[in-house]
Amino acid sequence: MNIKPLILIVEDDKPIRRFMKVSLEAQGYKCIETELGNTAITLIFSQNPDIIILDLGLPDIDGLKVIEKVRDSTKARIIVVSARGHEREKVEALDKGADDYLTKPFSVAELLARIRVALRQFDGISDSQGSMLTEFNVKNLSIDFKKRKVTISDEEIHLTPMEYKLIELMSRYAGRVLTHKYIVDEIWGSYFENDTQSLRVFMANIRRKIEKDPAQPQYIITEVGVGYRLVDE
Amino acid sequence: MGSLKKGKFDERLSEIYGEYKDSDYEEIKPKTMIIKNALKTLLIMSLATIISLILRKLGLHESNVIIAFILGVLFVSRSTDGYVYGILAAIIGVLLFNFFFTIPYYSFLVYRTDYPVTFVIMLIAAIITSTLTSRVKTQAKISCIRENRMRILYKISKSLLTAKNKNQIVEVCGDNLIDMFNRTIMVVIVDDKNNLQKPNVYMLNNQYKMDIFESEIELMAIERCFKTGKVVEFEVGNSINSMGYYHPIKGQNIILGVIGIACLEKNTLLENEKILLQSVSTQMALAIEREDLYEKKRQINLETERERLRGNILRSISHDLRTPLTGILGSVSTISDNYDILDNDTKKELLKIIYEDTSWIIHSVENILSMTRIDEGKLEIKKDVEIVEEIVSESISRVTRFSGSHNIKVELPEKVVILFVDGLLIEQVFINLIDNAIKYTQSDSIIKIKVTEKEDNVIFEVSDNGKGIPEEDISTIFDRFYTKTNGESLEKRGIGLGLAICKSIIEAHGGYMKALNNSSGGATFIFSLPGIRSDGNEYKAFDFNS
Numbered sequence: 001m002n003i004k005p006l007i008l009i010v011e012d013d014k015p016i017r018r019f020m021k022v023s024l025e026a027q028g029y030k031c032i033e034t035e036l037g038n039t040a041i042t043l044i045f046s047q048n049p050d051i052i053i054l055d056l057g058l059p060d061i062d063g064l065k066v067i068e069k070v071r072d073s074t075k076a077r078i079i080v081v082s083a084r085g086h087e088r089e090k091v092e093a094l095d096k097g098a099d100d101y102l103t104k105p106f107s108v109a110e111l112l113a114r115i116r117v118a119l120r121q122f123d124g125i126s127d128s129q130g131s132m133l134t135e136f137n138v139k140n141l142s143i144d145f146k147k148r149k150v151t152i153s154d155e156e157i158h159l160t161p162m163e164y165k166l167i168e169l170m171s172r173y174a175g176r177v178l179t180h181k182y183i184v185d186e187i188w189g190s191y192f193e194n195d196t197q198s199l200r201v202f203m204a205n206i207r208r209k210i211e212k213d214p215a216q217p218q219y220i221i222t223e224v225g226v227g228y229r230l231v232d233e
Numbered sequence: 234m235g236s237l238k239k240g241k242f243d244e245r246l247s248e249i250y251g252e253y254k255d256s257d258y259e260e261i262k263p264k265t266m267i268i269k270n271a272l273k274t275l276l277i278m279s280l281a282t283i284i285s286l287i288l289r290k291l292g293l294h295e296s297n298v299i300i301a302f303i304l305g306v307l308f309v310s311r312s313t314d315g316y317v318y319g320i321l322a323a324i325i326g327v328l329l330f331n332f333f334f335t336i337p338y339y340s341f342l343v344y345r346t347d348y349p350v351t352f353v354i355m356l357i358a359a360i361i362t363s364t365l366t367s368r369v370k371t372q373a374k375i376s377c378i379r380e381n382r383m384r385i386l387y388k389i390s391k392s393l394l395t396a397k398n399k400n401q402i403v404e405v406c407g408d409n410l411i412d413m414f415n416r417t418i419m420v421v422i423v424d425d426k427n428n429l430q431k432p433n434v435y436m437l438n439n440q441y442k443m444d445i446f447e448s449e450i451e452l453m454a455i456e457r458c459f460k461t462g463k464v465v466e467f468e469v470g471n472s473i474n475s476m477g478y479y480h481p482i483k484g485q486n487i488i489l490g491v492i493g494i495a496c497l498e499k500n501t502l503l504e505n506e507k508i509l510l511q512s513v514s515t516q517m518a519l520a521i522e523r524e525d526l527y528e529k530k531r532q533i534n535l536e537t538e539r540e541r542l543r544g545n546i547l548r549s550i551s552h553d554l555r556t557p558l559t560g561i562l563g564s565v566s567t568i569s570d571n572y573d574i575l576d577n578d579t580k581k582e583l584l585k586i587i588y589e590d591t592s593w594i595i596h597s598v599e600n601i602l603s604m605t606r607i608d609e610g611k612l613e614i615k616k617d618v619e620i621v622e623e624i625v626s627e628s629i630s631r632v633t634r635f636s637g638s639h640n641i642k643v644e645l646p647e648k649v650v651i652l653f654v655d656g657l658l659i660e661q662v663f664i665n666l667i668d669n670a671i672k673y674t675q676s677d678s679i680i681k682i683k684v685t686e687k688e689d690n691v692i693f694e695v696s697d698n699g700k701g702i703p704e705e706d707i708s709t710i711f712d713r714f715y716t717k718t719n720g721e722s723l724e725k726r727g728i729g730l731g732l733a734i735c736k737s738i739i740e741a742h743g744g745y746m747k748a749l750n751n752s753s754g755g756a757t758f759i760f761s762l763p764g765i766r767s768d769g770n771e772y773k774a775f776d777f778n779s
Contacts, residue, residue: 196618197618200651214626214645215629215645216641222627224623225657
């Protein structure tokens with residue numbers, strides 16, 4: 001792809017805005033920036049950015065409002081930025097249609113990783129819409145969707161049907177954080193909405209099967225208070 | 234309007250009187266009293282006559298007869314109420330003496346001329362005896378009542394001394410006032426904002442309906458007594474004709490409350506009862522003011538303690554932040570001033586210092602944020618279902634973001650361990666413990682995290698193979714603002730709050746925490762948390778200062 005992806009940075013703190021812009025431009029992305037939510041909405045409609053990095057605490061309007069206003073009319077990936085301890089806010093943003101989040105303070109490496117994930121998914125949607133993937137590979141983990149087979153370093157892992165369903169769901173959205181609610185809704189339907197305990201136990205069991213050290217996982221990352229993320233790189 | 238109210242009031246008055254009449258609490262009617270006393274008088278005087286007749290039969294002198302009659306009068310005035318019967322007995326005595334014992338016997342005639350003198354003297358002696366006796370009797374009665382009241386007053390002041398709060402004060406006074414006045418009592422005191430609280434009514438034998446003090450008129454009277462600080466009682470021609478007698482509880486500067494006493498059937502209080510009520514109200518005022526002062530003192534102590542804590546935290550925080558900030562500032566100015574002179578390696582090194590220092594500041598801020606919750610004096614924990622390894626892995630990933638080449642090894646049980654805890658806080662505990670282990674050991678040390686299940690508890694161990702904790706420090710290590718001051722790691726800085734926070738968090742979850750030196754010479758921190766079964770409380774606030 002020759003056209004540089006366009007990234008919109010919505011952040012009220014100048015130093016953070018500045019370092020994000022510099023580091024992103026150093027990676028070859030094109031950036032526009034604003035500190036106001038209302039300006040951001042205008043920019044999203046006029047410039048049609050590929051990725052929006054959105055701070056939730058803005059001086060004029062709530063970041064969540066911005067998501068609500070633009071979600072239906074843009075395909076842009078929205079990455080929410082919020083402080084640690086504001087897990088509820090993150091979950092709300094994700095449920096409203098944000099695609100990912102970053103917890104302040106974050107490093108440049110984390111920022112770039114999230115941008116890469118977002119861009120991959122953006123391409124995925126525009127390029128291979130409809131053509132389902134037949135295989136998923138990351139590090140030593142590979143999933144064969146046709147044979148419903150999960151292997152680690154070519155060694156087959158035996159998962160229960162429910163565990164397979166979970167890892168399949170996560171691999172389809174690899175790199176993205178999936179909220180507890182989203183996963184429960186997708187797998188069990190909405191009956192278990194407030195009960196994430198069974199989900200957590202399933203995840204713990206999957207981890208025991210695919211991770212070498214469940215306390216320092218390589219594949220399934222826990223996003224405390226938010227959900228889970230299957231790594232994709 | 235006024236007349237209507239008055240009519241209603243009368244209606245209500247008679248209603249209450251009706252109730253009053255139906256009750257058992259009715260005094261003995263005067264008629265029966267008269268009959269009883271008269272019978273007593275007659276009986277005693279007849280006895281005196283019989284004794285006198287016996288005396289005469291025995292041939293004793295008639296002066297003994299006179300004495301016997303005066304004795305009879307004495308007995309009459311002792312055993313009857315008031316001195317009317319005494320005087321009556323005296324006259325009867327004289328007449329009987331005349332009738333039975335003067336010649337001619339059995340007639341009211343007298344032959345001897347000195348008898349009238351005898352009669353007069355006898356009468357005077359008998360009357361004086363009877364009046365004196367009955368006066369002594371009333372005196373005894375009054376002093377008995379007084380003594381009783383003094384005893385109650387003493388009892389009130391004694392129990393007020395031991396009263397622990399305002400409610401107890403009100404309780405004590407209400408109970409004792411009932412004993413003292415034998416009437417229904419109402420006590421109301423002010424709250425913190427100087428508004429009257431709900432009245433406390435103490436009923437005498439539960440005989441009246443509760444709402445004596447709840448009618449509009451009474452409430453108005455209470456309000457007026459409270460506002461003016463003056464006694465409000467039933468008075469003819471008064472705009473408020475209350476059925477109660479209301480006495481204010483006067484404090485040093487303000488009115489602290491009102492005591493009300495039900496005065497039904499225009500049965501108003503006696504003057505000395507009012508004086509008594511006043512002394513009770515004064516005692517109550519003293520007790521309430523003492524309670525207020527105590528509360529104020531407690532508040533001030535709490536405030537001072539909080540202020541001191543805040544000061545300590547600020548000092549410790551500013552020191553902790555200043556050091557890395559100085560490093561950052563120095564490195565940045567070095568780079569920007571000598572950008573062209575410095576070679577790339579030096580610049581990279583300086584930038585690395587900036588990165589590390591900044592990471593350190595971020596870590597400190599996390600602890601400070603936990604502290605701001607403590608600042609309120611209370612820390613609220615939001616418990617949720619958590620999986621142990623998720624907490625452990627999250628903590629490790631947070632710490633290792635900044636740490637060097639330490640080896641972190643984790644040992645987890647085979648079974649999935651579920652906890653019901655505040656995930657963020659437990660994570661903070663792990664972060665602080667792992668971070669401490671990193672801070673106080675060599676860079677190639679091994680840090681081991683071990684989780685085991687023991688009965689209903691889950692035991693966590695964080696150990697390192699460093700130099701351990703000095704023996705003399707083990708007991709104080711969880712104190713606020715403890716930092717390792719001796720030893721080689723002096724250059725590493727730390728907010729001495731970390732371990733204190735950890736301990737508070739664990740204890741708030743119903744666990745315990747301890748520190749010891751392990752067999753490899755390094756330090757081990759052990760803490761326990763209750764397993765999922767043993768706790769159903771979702772939210773729990775706890776006092777961090779305790």
